[in-house]
Amino acid sequence: MDLGIRGKVALVTGGARSLGKADCLALAAEGCKVAVLDLDPEGADLVAKQILADGGAARGYGCDIRDTGQVTEAVAAMERDSGPSTSASTTRASSTRSASSRTCATRTGS
Numbered sequence: 869m870d871l872g873i874r875g876k877v878a879l880v881t882g883g884a885r886s887l888g889k890a891d892c893l894a895l896a897a898e899g900c901k902v903a904v905l906d907l908d909p910e911g912a913d914l915v916a917k918q919i920l921a922d923g924g925a926a927r928g929y930g931c932d933i934r935d936t937g938q939v940t941e942a943v944a945a946m947e948r949d950s951g952p953s954t955s956a957s958t959t960r961a962s963s964t965r966s967a968s969s970r971t972c973a974t975r976t977g978s
């Protein structure tokens with residue numbers, strides 16, 4: 869499939885496992901640079917490594933999306949690493965204290 873998002877930066881929250889991981893792999897297959905955010909930094913790194921091993925581009929970031937400061941920091945780190953490019957976004961993390969899925973960040977072109 870070609871969704872026309874090749875080269876964009878996709879930020880996925882809760883990307884270390886399950887649905888979020890599947891989103892990361894699908895977005896990488898579409899040619900996105902994937903920023904894998906998760907409470908579990910090692911899990912996020914493992915997903916990023918899997919994408920790199922498959923020839924894609926990705927990086928893992930430890931981040932609790934309930935904490936605005938951490939989200940701001942993770943997005944800044946992502947932009948330092950990947951450049952201030954456009955970003956597709958998806959979200960999968962839910963907090964154990966909150967049932968809702970959250971949108972973490974959506975950026976449009978610069």
Ligand SMILES: NC(=O)c1ccc[n+]([C@@H]2O[C@H](COP(=O)([O-])OP(=O)(O)OC[C@H]3O[C@@H](n4cnc5c(N)ncnc54)[C@H](O)[C@@H]3O)[C@@H](O)[C@H]2O)c1
Pocket residue numbers: 881882883884885886887888905906907908911931932933934960961962963964967968969
């Ligand atoms: N699995 C399903 O069939 C299904 C169906 C419909 C809806 N959902 C919803 O989709 C979401 C994800 O489901 P899943 O099965 O992939 O869940 P999961 O528990 O397997 O994975 C969630 C991931 O999010 C991370 N996470 C949790 N809280 C976080 C936080 N505060 N900050 C950053 N990362 C955090 C976890 O570490 C984990 O890697 C949930 O909200 C779930 O209710 C799941």
